[in-house]
Amino acid sequence: MPAKVLDGRYKLIKKIGAGGFGHTFIARDMRRPGSPPCVVKQLKPASDDPTFIREARRLFNTEAETLEKLGRHDQIPQLLAYFEEDAQFFLVQEFIEGRSLHDELRAALPEVPSSDQDPQDHGSINLQNELANIDQPIKDKQLPELEVIKILKDVLEVLEFVHSEGVIHRDIKPDNLIRRKKDQKIVLIDFGAVRAMQDANTQLATDEKGESRFTVTIGTPGYMPSEQCAGRPNYSSDIYALGMVAIKALTGCSPTDLPNDPATGELVWRDKARVSNGLAMVLTRMVRYHYTQRYQSVREVNQGLHTFATMTDVERQATTSKIVRSTAPAQLNQARSNSAQSESTSRRRTVATAPSTNTNSGVIFLFGGLLAAIAVIAAFAIPAMRNKPPAVIVNNQPPVNPITEAPINPSPPPTAVPNEPTNQTLNLAPNQDLVISKTMSGNAGHTYTFPAKSGQTLVTAVAGDGLSITVLNSQGIALPDAVNVSNTNIPITADGAYTVQLRGTSNNPQVPYELRLSLKEPAIANPIPNPPPIVTTPPPAMTTGQPLPTPQASPIPQTSPTPQASPTPTQAPPPQIEIKIRKR
Numbered sequence: 001m002p003a004k005v006l007d008g009r010y011k012l013i014k015k016i017g018a019g020g021f022g023h024t025f026i027a028r029d030m031r032r033p034g035s036p037p038c039v040v041k042q043l044k045p046a047s048d049d050p051t052f053i054r055e056a057r058r059l060f061n062t063e064a065e066t067l068e069k070l071g072r073h074d075q076i077p078q079l080l081a082y083f084e085e086d087a088q089f090f091l092v093q094e095f096i097e098g099r100s101l102h103d104e105l106r107a108a109l110p111e112v113p114s115s116d117q118d119p120q121d122h123g124s125i126n127l128q129n130e131l132a133n134i135d136q137p138i139k140d141k142q143l144p145e146l147e148v149i150k151i152l153k154d155v156l157e158v159l160e161f162v163h164s165e166g167v168i169h170r171d172i173k174p175d176n177l178i179r180r181k182k183d184q185k186i187v188l189i190d191f192g193a194v195r196a197m198q199d200a201n202t203q204l205a206t207d208e209k210g211e212s213r214f215t216v217t218i219g220t221p222g223y224m225p226s227e228q229c230a231g232r233p234n235y236s237s238d239i240y241a242l243g244m245v246a247i248k249a250l251t252g253c254s255p256t257d258l259p260n261d262p263a264t265g266e267l268v269w270r271d272k273a274r275v276s277n278g279l280a281m282v283l284t285r286m287v288r289y290h291y292t293q294r295y296q297s298v299r300e301v302n303q304g305l306h307t308f309a310t311m312t313d314v315e316r317q318a319t320t321s322k323i324v325r326s327t328a329p330a331q332l333n334q335a336r337s338n339s340a341q342s343e344s345t346s347r348r349r350t351v352a353t354a355p356s357t358n359t360n361s362g363v364i365f366l367f368g369g370l371l372a373a374i375a376v377i378a379a380f381a382i383p384a385m386r387n388k389p390p391a392v393i394v395n396n397q398p399p400v401n402p403i404t405e406a407p408i409n410p411s412p413p414p415t416a417v418p419n420e421p422t423n424q425t426l427n428l429a430p431n432q433d434l435v436i437s438k439t440m441s442g443n444a445g446h447t448y449t450f451p452a453k454s455g456q457t458l459v460t461a462v463a464g465d466g467l468s469i470t471v472l473n474s475q476g477i478a479l480p481d482a483v484n485v486s487n488t489n490i491p492i493t494a495d496g497a498y499t500v501q502l503r504g505t506s507n508n509p510q511v512p513y514e515l516r517l518s519l520k521e522p523a524i525a526n527p528i529p530n531p532p533p534i535v536t537t538p539p540p541a542m543t544t545g546q547p548l549p550t551p552q553a554s555p556i557p558q559t560s561p562t563p564q565a566s567p568t569p570t571q572a573p574p575p576q577i578e579i580k581i582r583k584r
Helices: 050-070 101-105 119-132 145-164 235-251 277-286 298-308 313-352 359-386
Strands: 010-019 022-029 037-043 079-085 088-094 098-100 177-180 186-188 422-425 434-440 445-452 457-463 467-472 487-491 496-504 511-520
Touching: 010 037, 022 088, 050 079, 050 088, 098 101, 101 177, 101 235, 145 186, 145 235, 145 277, 145 298, 235 277, 235 298, 277 298, 277 457, 277 511, 298 457, 298 487, 434 445, 445 511, 457 467, 457 496, 467 487, 496 511
Parallel strands: 422 445
Antiparallel strands: 010 022, 022 037, 037 088, 079 088, 098 177, 177 186, 434 511, 445 496, 457 487, 457 511, 467 496
């Protein structure tokens, strides 16, 4: 079949894949200049029944339309053509030159012994090694944490676009992630199993018994969650598969070789990877057994990575080493400059104490200049001291010896607490983050209670393996969207005492965690400007020697022949003006 030409245009060159739905070939487009390569996928129906073929044709056209929409993204292959030939359906897609993530992670083959070595000795050593590791699963390469985070962010960008089009991929695995050669970006391929969720025409036909004719489980064991195995995939199913890809890259172990906790059904993988607590917490939530406990959208996964995996332990160590390397030469140069200054000072002192022939004249000149300086200072200081209030003498405390004084730490280092339930009352300052670093057993619980006011916003986040947050109000009722989550951003609607419960779901004896709490105040509106002050006209200035003006009361209209009007009781007496005359 390699020499066959489909649709009179696509010449099949090489078969690169086969499965239950058909085959995949590398072909050349004979109608384009240079005959560029392309990918041809053959979809073979499972039955020759006319009704089955008609339903398969309708679904094939629906999938082709979906692939046409998805091909608008730069990291998804474009659909070039689709056609039907000999009761078989064919899709033609863009060829992506690159290497799959599966090939990147695959372990290297063992080295072949050189001819100068004794084959018997070498064979015995290999046999002993094989017998010692006969029960151990085969491990592939392990990628560093920073590289895994880059892969996650790259694929999440594509997956957010796919989900926005109402599509579930359902087969995310290392074989379907291609690192493009020209720009090293990850391209998501193999959309042969997609279904448009929002299109009613994608519902499968049913027979008299109510069973679907096309009930087929699509996916790969190890990367397929439980709800997808049952035929009910959702968006979090793709998130689960991507989390398993990251765990595969960190541990080098196949997902089917990783054990599960018999009590909870959760995957056990932390002991096989070198990973920070932040990234481990994000991946653990991505691969939860039950889909309701996972991230429900790609946006939530990106928020978790931004919150807990932006600064990893590797970056902290690298930053610390850079600071040490940059600080050491500076300290050495400072020490050298200090020693040079002390040496020059000692030289100046030696020169000053050396005998000179003009010692007496120098002393007389210095004494005369000193007297002149004192006279000038006294001329300016004596008039100022006459009008200056007496000085207050304050006895300052003696300076503290910097060697014996204990240093003041702005934030004391975190101390480990016993692995038992803890209830602590806090006083959170507005707009200030409080970081609590403690250790807790996997099945224990820590609670933190603090007052909050209406209008504030509670922001919480926890980093730790298998830990979740629940926020309760003053009546002990859990707030909406704040039950068993890793981070919250909740507005406070009523004054009272609120409680943050920290619970563990794993059986680890020691779980270090870092809890961040903050109460954000609402933005203050621009204040109303004060009215301009009322300016009163001061009385005219008085000069020395003029008599003081006698205040005269304004005449009061009289309605009766009373000779004098009684003063109003609420009327204040006229102010008295006091004039001080300074004699010069």
